[in-house]
Amino acid sequence: MFMKRNRSMILAFVVPSTLLFLATFIYPIIRTIIMSFFSIQEITDSMGKWHFNGIKNYIDLLGNGLYRQSWVNLFKIFFIGGIITLGISLIMAVVLKSGIHGKGFFQAAIYLPNVISAVAMATMWIQYVFNSSYGLFTNLFRALHLDFLANIQWLDAGHKFWALLLSYCFGMIGHFMLIWVSGIERISPDYYEAASIDGASKVEQFLFITFPLLKGILRTNIIMWSISVSGFFIWSKLFSPISADTTTVVPMIYMYDKLFGAENVDKISRDAGSAAAIGVMLCLFIVIIFTLVNRCIKDDDLEF
Amino acid sequence: MKKTWKQFGSAALCGVMAAALLAGCGGAASSGATGAASGSSTVSTADTAPAGSGEFAGTKLVYWSNWEATEPQGVVITAAVEEFMQETGAVVDLQFKGRKGIKEGLIPALDADQQVDLFDGMSNKSNYGERIVSLEDVVAAADYEKDTNPVLMELARSYYEDGKLHEIPYQMKANAYLYNKGLFEKAGITKAPDTWQDFLDACQKLKDAGITPLTTDDAYAMQAFGMHLARMIGSDEVKKVVDEGQWDRPEVLATAKAFEELASKGYFSTQVGSNVWPTGQNTEFAIGNVAMYCVGTYVVNETKNITGPDFQWGFFGYPQVEGGINDQKAMVIGMQSFAVTNKCANPTAAFALIEKLTRGKWDAKLAEDTLGIPADVNNTEWPDQLAEAKPFMDNCNEIFATSGGLENNPNITPALKENLMKLYAGSCTADEFVTNMLAAAKG
Numbered sequence: 173m174f175m176k177r178n179r180s181m182i183l184a185f186v187v188p189s190t191l192l193f194l195a196t197f198i199y200p201i202i203r204t205i206i207m208s209f210f211s212i213q214e215i216t217d218s219m220g221k222w223h224f225n226g227i228k229n230y231i232d233l234l235g236n237g238l239y240r241q242s243w244v245n246l247f248k249i250f251f252i253g254g255i256i257t258l259g260i261s262l263i264m265a266v267v268l269k270s271g272i273h274g275k276g277f278f279q280a281a282i283y284l285p286n287v288i289s290a291v292a293m294a295t296m297w298i299q300y301v302f303n304s305s306y307g308l309f310t311n312l313f314r315a316l317h318l319d320f321l322a323n324i325q326w327l328d329a330g331h332k333f334w335a336l337l338l339s340y341c342f343g344m345i346g347h348f349m350l351i352w353v354s355g356i357e358r359i360s361p362d363y364y365e366a367a368s369i370d371g372a373s374k375v376e377q378f379l380f381i382t383f384p385l386l387k388g389i390l391r392t393n394i395i396m397w398s399i400s401v402s403g404f405f406i407w408s409k410l411f412s413p414i415s416a417d418t419t420t421v422v423p424m425i426y427m428y429d430k431l432f433g434a435e436n437v438d439k440i441s442r443d444a445g446s447a448a449a450i451g452v453m454l455c456l457f458i459v460i461i462f463t464l465v466n467r468c469i470k471d472d473d474l475e476f
Numbered sequence: 477m478k479k480t481w482k483q484f485g486s487a488a489l490c491g492v493m494a495a496a497l498l499a500g501c502g503g504a505a506s507s508g509a510t511g512a513a514s515g516s517s518t519v520s521t522a523d524t525a526p527a528g529s530g531e532f533a534g535t536k537l538v539y540w541s542n543w544e545a546t547e548p549q550g551v552v553i554t555a556a557v558e559e560f561m562q563e564t565g566a567v568v569d570l571q572f573k574g575r576k577g578i579k580e581g582l583i584p585a586l587d588a589d590q591q592v593d594l595f596d597g598m599s600n601k602s603n604y605g606e607r608i609v610s611l612e613d614v615v616a617a618a619d620y621e622k623d624t625n626p627v628l629m630e631l632a633r634s635y636y637e638d639g640k641l642h643e644i645p646y647q648m649k650a651n652a653y654l655y656n657k658g659l660f661e662k663a664g665i666t667k668a669p670d671t672w673q674d675f676l677d678a679c680q681k682l683k684d685a686g687i688t689p690l691t692t693d694d695a696y697a698m699q700a701f702g703m704h705l706a707r708m709i710g711s712d713e714v715k716k717v718v719d720e721g722q723w724d725r726p727e728v729l730a731t732a733k734a735f736e737e738l739a740s741k742g743y744f745s746t747q748v749g750s751n752v753w754p755t756g757q758n759t760e761f762a763i764g765n766v767a768m769y770c771v772g773t774y775v776v777n778e779t780k781n782i783t784g785p786d787f788q789w790g791f792f793g794y795p796q797v798e799g800g801i802n803d804q805k806a807m808v809i810g811m812q813s814f815a816v817t818n819k820c821a822n823p824t825a826a827f828a829l830i831e832k833l834t835r836g837k838w839d840a841k842l843a844e845d846t847l848g849i850p851a852d853v854n855n856t857e858w859p860d861q862l863a864e865a866k867p868f869m870d871n872c873n874e875i876f877a878t879s880g881g882l883e884n885n886p887n888i889t890p891a892l893k894e895n896l897m898k899l900y901a902g903s904c905t906a907d908e909f910v911t912n913m914l915a916a917a918k919g
Contacts, residue, residue, distance in 0.1 A: 418890040
């Protein structure tokens with residue numbers, strides 16, 4: 173009898189939220205996938221105005237040099253930025269958990285860029301760090317008499333991508349560091365104590381205890397990084413305001429211009445169908461990363 | 477019986493919770509729609525309207541503006557709308573949506589049958605299709621057209637296939653070289669350049685006086701090159717170059733050579749290659765380190781807090797080039813504009829408000845407070861900073877597209893911008909520029 177009553181209670185609570193979930197998440201996803209196979213001008217056009225064109229949106233996009241470049245940039249951010257961000261954040265987490273003084277301060281200081289608006293952060297980097305006449309890097313390297321570094325124009329075509337990547341990673345390190353810290357805190361100090369008694373160095377302890385026991389966190393961090401990178405937009409927009417730039421364009425920027433139309437042209441063209449196709453490809457990117465990471469990194473072989 | 481009541485009570489409670497949740501969502505959605513999600517602000521002009529018995533008593537207009545309430549344009553428009561309401565008895569719901577709010581939100585709002593009667597924003601609203609209405613009749617009825625620069629009315633009509641007027645110009649701009657007259661005087665230059673040779677001479681005199689002649693920013697890199705090329709082949713042919721990939725035309729190479737020469741002679745700022753807008757505009761030109769910047773007249777307003785009152789503004793049309801097919805009477809002119817939507821039940825009232833903002837004292841006030849160009853030709857007093865732009869605009873007989881048409885292909889603009897910045901910085905030659913653009917056009 174209790175089971176029966178519980179079942180109706182469970183249904184009463186679950187059904188509304190399930191319906192809302194279907195309406196607000198599943199329906200837009202399915203609609204976006206369908207839209208990607210149609211020629212649609214405005215996102216709000218009724219279905220009567222849609223024209224089926226099969227996979228033409230996908231073919232046109234993949235045949236476009238700028239769109240392909242946007243994916244090249246995205247993969248560079250994902251791989252190179254991922255190694256920098258996850259690597260440095262892991263090192264910082266390990267150092268912070270090694271018992272140094274002022275741990276709370278450093279933890280807060282490293283996380284601080286995450287609470288500052290991305291717009292303010294990007295403006296700071298562009299206007300006050302990378303500026304080639306009075307910027308921090310220019311003045312610092314000049315003071316150190318490192319003229320070859322002081323003369324680098326950080327925001328010219330040859331360096332702009334790296335400047336963007338550096339500033340983005342700087343802001344993201346604190347976020348991932350906290351996740352690593354939470355993983356390290358789960359590891360019992362007994363392992364380290366036993367390893368120390370057996371004569372293991374700090375580096376050996378990291379390589380043979382900490383890192384293997386953080387595999388689950390590594391998996392989470394890679395998936396979260398792929399989600400952050402696939403939505404990469406505001407930094408790119410601020411590093412090349414008004415119109416896109418080959419060195420900083422990413423799929424989201426291309427999608428925005430497709431959806432809302434580029435200005436300063438005779439005929440403003442808005443293409444919601446192609447924008448939907450870009451959305452689908454970005455979604456696939458995350459799904460593929462998710463699948464690969466789950467296949468390659470398994471953490472169920474260790475119990476602690 | 478007891479069990480049934482309990483079950484009923486549970487179900488009712490869940491129902492109320494679900495209803496409350498849905499009501500919450502509904503409320504949020506509707507307020508989002510009227511409040512315009514993306515950072516808009518609404519000025520409470522509608523609340524202060526008098527219950528007057530004027531010409532449009534009982535009429536309510538919803539006006540979406542692409543300015544921010546705190547911008548000079550927003551402040552003047554708010555005051556003008558208040559006066560309009562006092563005089564006509566109309567109620568105007570003025571909502572400041574910002575540029576993004578209009579670009580991203582207006583078409584979805586209109587398609588969702590939201591009431592928006594009129595709006596302003598960048599010119600060329602042809603992508604709104606049937607969502608905006610022809611204004612030919614109301615313009616003719618008000619005998620409005622005679623007081624606007626005819627070239628601009630022609631431009632406004634040119635955006636539409638039916639050749640009819642769907643938008644009313646205001647906040648005009650002219651693009652060419654803005655310059656620092658103080659630095660010109662210091663270099664002994666007494667007359668603004670008319671021809672390319674004059675321009676080169678002026679650059680050399682500035683350089684000899686220890687002044688950097690030129691700078692730009694990535695966002696505006698296309699302007700000078702595009703106007704130069706348009707001088708040689710005309711704006712329509714420039715569009716063909718970018719749309720059809722005709723980068724191997726000799727005029728493209730000649731234009732690239734002209735800029736290669738400017739770079740090789742050291743006329744550009746040494747940091748031009750790394751200027752991300754607004755770095756060059758603000759930290760080189762506006763503070764008086766560089767003499768010339770090729771851009772629109774709106775830069776005067778944008779930099780007024782940096783330049784201060786002592787900056788001596790000058791303007792000259794893009795110089796005539798040897799072998800070119802047009803002169804300084806052909807130039808880039810643009811504007812903001814008003815449009816009336818097909819949701820508007822009283823286009824006459826909407827147009828009356830547009831007329832209020834683009835004629836007489838409020839047009840003059842807009843020009844004065846925004847350091848802009850008046851829409852009403854009877855407002856002959858232009859801000860001092862733009863005095864030199866007036867004869868060029870008055871004499872204009874051919875309008876170039878933005879950047880002479882060089883930005884007409886969004887797929888090629890990023891590669892173009894990158895290679896132009898390299899050309900200006902001297903890190904790529906004219907031949908390399910052409911090769912790179914041919915490669916970019918092939919995709």
